[in-house]
Amino acid sequence: MERVPIAGVGMTKFGKQGQRTSRELFGEAAGKAFEDAGLSPDDVDEVFFGNFMGELAEQQGHSGPLAADAAGVTAPATRIESACASSGAAVRHGVNRIRNGDVDVVLVGGAERMTNLSTAEGTAGLAAAADALWEIKSGITFPGAYSLMANRYFHEHGGSREDLAEIAVKNHEHAVENELAQFQRAITVEDVVEAPTVCSPFGLYDCSPMSDGGSAALLVSEEFAEDHGLGPEVAITGTGQNGDRLALQDRVSMTRTPAAERAAEQAYEDAGIGPDDIDVAEVHDCFTIAEALALEALGLYEEGEAIHAATNGETSAGGELPVNLSGGLKAKGHPVGATGGAQISELTKILRGDHVNSDAVSDAEVGITHNAGGTVASCVVNVLEVIA
Ligand code: COA
Numbered sequence: 001m002e003r004v005p006i007a008g009v010g011m012t013k014f015g016k017q018g019q020r021t022s023r024e025l026f027g028e029a030a031g032k033a034f035e036d037a038g039l040s041p042d043d044v045d046e047v048f049f050g051n052f053m054g055e056l057a058e059q060q061g062h063s064g065p066l067a068a069d070a071a072g073v074t075a076p077a078t079r080i081e082s083a084c085a086s087s088g089a090a091v092r093h094g095v096n097r098i099r100n101g102d103v104d105v106v107l108v109g110g111a112e113r114m115t116n117l118s119t120a121e122g123t124a125g126l127a128a129a130a131d132a133l134w135e136i137k138s139g140i141t142f143p144g145a146y147s148l149m150a151n152r153y154f155h156e157h158g159g160s161r162e163d164l165a166e167i168a169v170k171n172h173e174h175a176v177e178n179e180l181a182q183f184q185r186a187i188t189v190e191d192v193v194e195a196p197t198v199c200s201p202f203g204l205y206d207c208s209p210m211s212d213g214g215s216a217a218l219l220v221s222e223e224f225a226e227d228h229g230l231g232p233e234v235a236i237t238g239t240g241q242n243g244d245r246l247a248l249q250d251r252v253s254m255t256r257t258p259a260a261e262r263a264a265e266q267a268y269e270d271a272g273i274g275p276d277d278i279d280v281a282e283v284h285d286c287f288t289i290a291e292a293l294a295l296e297a298l299g300l301y302e303e304g305e306a307i308h309a310a311t312n313g314e315t316s317a318g319g320e321l322p323v324n325l326s327g328g329l330k331a332k333g334h335p336v337g338a339t340g341g342a343q344i345s346e347l348t349k350i351l352r353g354d355h356v357n358s359d360a361v362s363d364a365e366v367g368i369t370h371n372a373g374g375t376v377a378s379c380v381v382n383v384l385e386v387i388a
Helices: 022-038 054-058 064-071 085-101 119-125 141-158 161-175 189-194 222-227 258-271 289-297 326-332 336-352
Strands: 004-011 046-050 077-080 105-112 195-198 213-220 236-243 278-284 368-371 378-386
Touching: 004 022, 004 085, 004 222, 004 336, 022 054, 022 064, 022 105, 022 336, 046 064, 046 085, 046 336, 054 119, 064 077, 077 085, 077 105, 085 105, 085 213, 085 236, 085 336, 085 368, 085 378, 105 336, 119 141, 141 195, 141 289, 161 189, 161 289, 161 326, 213 222, 213 336, 236 258, 236 336, 258 289, 258 368, 258 378, 278 336, 289 368, 326 336, 336 368, 336 378
Parallel strands: 046 077, 046 105, 278 368
Antiparallel strands: 004 213, 004 236, 105 213, 236 378, 368 378
16 A cells, blocks of 8 residues: 655653643644654644543543644644554554545644553553453453463463563663653663562563653655655555454453454555564563563564563564664653654654664664554554655
């Protein structure tokens, strides 16, 4: 299918942002994207904005037009909500609108404010992405749900507590030089294993944090890019989205994520490539086990094998397939509605060569993003390729 050039990207620093609202955060990210693209708000035909818990954290709904306003844009604007996959889905909506020939310039991305809530409030708010009738009433939280998946993975495939820890160590290491990351701090396997338990087998460092942040990207049609002499270097060449039953107990397997498998198949077919073509990946490591599940769903590892990837050094900056060079959700941070857009922003820069970790993949031509909602009841996968 037609490729959709990424004219510009931007994101805020992720982490604690004090009194800043999500509209301010998106405004900053969008401003950076306009500067990066050499475009102005007047060029934008439509906006898709990802946000998950605005009603809880900011008493704010109807945030599509609000986000557009913060970006200085007057155009149709819609909020897209798919839990932690909200802005991945916003990106996909933008791609589809351009491919349909309906519009030429779409501003996509998202924002979330979380750290104004207590951890208990944030945990309860995030749990709304699970099945309210069955899971939440049983006391499920997201650290709890993913820890069930981790324990089941150990039971079915093996792997160790230390293998999980290596994933966190790698992603913290990748974030050290990334000034936009929440935690620019290296950690050791001992730090991870000895940290306070959140929900066994997870300790503090197996979890992504609560974060504030915004992300944005400007997607354009090829004709618009050519007519305006933009010369974008990276395009989205494949996109896929799929879903699964919301509640873990309704799934056939707790160690496979079919929503991601199907989204990946669709994105690969759309781009005309396969898993062997991928040079670099940004995946949804909301908990350490989630990175292993993502790599298997994307077909980058066989079932039961990705748990050892970080331990073997295969997915680190110097490895065969660097994963989460941005620091991932674990260390870059996870303001949920902004995360999918941030994956696009970071991967675009990594592929263009202007990310602080670009040197780790200087010959990279093809990258993939994997953005999941809930326990992967929704998933968006996008393929990005160097086009110039
Ligand atoms: N990784 C590393 N450090 C973290 C961290 C994390 N995930 N979360 C908090 N910290 C650090 C803080 O920076 C702080 O350090 P400091 O004292 O040096 O400033 C310290 O740990 C305590 O922070 P606090 O916010 O009090 O932690 P907490 O115990 O209240 O919460 C978690 C920690 C892991 C429970 C919380 O981050 C969490 O719930 N994460 C999961 C979020 C989630 O479910 N997202 C959706 C995924 S689907």
